[in-house]
Amino acid sequence: MRRFVISVTLAVTALVLTTGPALAQDSVRLTGSGATFPFPLYSAWFKAFSQKQKTVSVDYQGKDSGAGIQDLTNRTVDFAASDAAMTDEQMAKVPGGVQLLPMTAGEIVISYNLPGSPKALKLPRDVYPAIFLGKITKWSDPKIKAANPGVSLPDLDITVVRRADASGTTFVFTTHLAAVSEEWAKGPGAGTTVNWPKSDKIVASPKNDGVTATIKQTPGAIGYVEFAFAKFAKLEMALIQNKAGQYVGPGGEGGPAALASFALPANLRAWVTDPEGAKAYPIATYTWMLFYKENKDPKKAAALRQMVEYCLTDGQKAAASLGYIPLPETVVAAVRKAASSIQ
Amino acid sequence: MSPAAVATHAERTATTSLERSPFEPRALKNLLLTAGVWLAALLAAVPLVSVLYMLVVRGGARLSTSLFVELPPAGFEMGGGFGNAIVGTLVMVGLGGLISIPVGVLAAVFLAELGPESRLSQVTRFATKTLTGMPSILTGVFAYAVVVLTTGTYSAPAGGVALAVLMLPTVVLTAESAIRVVPKITRDAAYGMGCTRSQVIWKVLLPTAMPGILTGVMLAVARAAGETAPLLFTALFSSFWLFDGGVPRLWQPTASLAVLIYNFAGMPFENQIELAWAASLVLVIMVLIINVLSRWIGQRRG
């Protein structure tokens, strides 16, 4: 009996292992990895696209923007995605060149957890950097009270929740903070990981969902997450004071207004760190997909171009309902044109 | 003492010496320790039950056959399942076991039997103990460098290699322990019959040590099935079936339950979060089945 089981297992295994890469594939299989920020949207896009185009199937795994760039450089994937695009240095390491294409955009929100769940707390420009620097430590601080008359703020310690892992979300958030606050720029600065101030009231959790869960579980917590996560976890989101002095919340016109406030350069790479415009939401960012300019397989290149086209047309319709900002028309046109360099 | 006194003394001590008064210090200690161990077991049981309870309640809510036959849903989709992830986990843990169990048991045989005090064994024991502390992410990084970079693609075998490295120390250490403890009489008897060393090992030691070896294997399999980090670097993930029209596509990114849970628990959508819990429950049940099956097979020998 035992011998039988063992021999069957061995036979099956041998069969499974030998029928490997030698098989001809009539359908094209694309693999991508990178940012987790747009993962919910991309997974929806790719699934719909694969169903629509029977000959192409696309897989995407969210690991982190940097990991995606690594994979691209090592040629272990067909495309990658990054919230921090790519630096010239990184692009130079990929033989044949890289084409960066912004595919969608999102907002980063400041979420909080207070007893009584006061909605739409207003955070002035000098207040929220100070909170994240650990300078303002209690919710009953006069500066917060002054901006929110009529809201009863408890005398609770503020627990700041930040990202534990290196991430594009942190990159965008800290770049914004550095643009808004000199003290921040001189201190922790901007980056995918920064040196946060030392305090036992500043804790970190991995990934957007970790931060969301920690905020939800900790009374008096405040942190930064991607909009879709706050929206679907039903976290309270703060109204942030933008450059024009207006308090703007996420999810409405603020995002598109922020994107519209500046034009993308020819290489399609820019960050809006502190948008002008009365209606603009201060923390919004594009997120990019990264493609090889020279693909080894022309069938794959064609499939990639089809994929891009899908994302620019049908894909944009899904973006808003999932919590992302649809690309402005001008950007769509620019991306379409640039996509032809994927060969 | 007079003979009569001796007799009565003997009688008295004979009847009382086998009983203990519960208030005698030693018996009291005994009672307290028994109460203590019951308390410890119950205390330990509380969090264990709590985890299982959370798993069963949250995961069980979603259990249905569709989980086994459907593919993972995306974004806002409802329904869906993770059939491909189940297959992927089975294949990759199977590959990992196929590499680590033979190597591990053979090494354990050497360490316990063929050269227990030799320099080679001491160094290997040392090495294995060091490997137990290796964070799972490093096994993934290692397999990435060795398999993924050389083959140029994420694949199931790469995942299998990473898991094998993770499983190996546990298998070796427990198997060595198990073989060492086989009583000397048993070995001597076998030699006395004229067995060669290998026959002693193969026909006597290994079967006797089987329960202990199986414990190690089960622990290793359980751990490997639940680890995410090694697979992120080697097998990535896929929303498609491993067997495409009856033919397995091994040299492609492969889905697994651990990575599925990692992905879905991290999404803001209720549907995906529920599926993540259901997947965790399915994973634990799978390990339970493998556990029971292997004990059954192991016992039929002896």
Added chain:
Amino acid sequence: MKTLELRSEVTAASVSAPPSSWDYLADRSFRAMAQAGVWIILLLLGFILWSIGGKAWIGMRDYGIGFLVSTTWDVGRQQFGILPHIWGTLYSSLLALAVGGFFGVAMAIFLTQDFLPPRLAQVFRTIVELLAAIPSVVYGLWGLFFVVPAMRPAAAWLFERFGFIPFFGTTLSGPGMAPASLVLAIMVLPTVAAVSQDALRLVPYKVKEAAYGMGTTRWEAILKVMLPAASTGIFGALVLGFGRALGETMALAMLIGNSNQISLSLFSPANTLAALLALNFPEAGPREVQVLMYAALVLLAITLVVNMIGEAIMTLSSRRRVK
């Protein structure tokens, strides 16, 4: 019973006669394979050390010993230090080992020394082993949703009453050392319990009978005879448990707060080497990779040192006993 079974196993024709030449061949090749197994392990470790060490070497050269004592981790300014991580790793793993090990061995004793009917004991044994299969992410979520809120009132009370004791010196804001170590202990427990059970079961029953024959109470037999007899096995269980504690990443990353603090307080957030590696490796540039590999070597070194200390303790205590 064992010898009778043995006889029925090996009275096949092949072994009641002197070994044939095929038997010799089989013997030799089997032994060669066993040796090969050992070499594979050594080569594996060597290869891993080489690939980690190769990158770590550059990190070591550039940052030297200062790396081990600095507390700054600033990627922007390229300043790295892992003292808080070393502290957090040691504190959390040792605490987890102490709690998980104690309860694991207690569980093992409970399940093997006839405190329960054997069938029931087997059922519980299987349940405990199953807990080793629960993915790390689930433990992390359980910790966050169950352990942290449950701990909070107790932590607040301890801080208020006993705040002067450094162990309770800060408030529990959420993730922290205590919830992380507790969940880690729960993760270590099944491993320790399962292997210790095997060790205890393998002590021949007559050893226990001999102890009873001399008039020991049940617990004297367990503590003075069974445990020492099973001590190598139990020690092995603790080694495996400690290894698991050191290498645990996901659950710990969610629960420990990842803050570069060095504090005795059980409620303060902290950081560990494994979490550092897991969280930063995916995004690391080539410079950071070298530094991370240096940290990985430190982690392996810690495993080594603690194992060596443990073995020294074992040898010393067994020597004492023999005397």
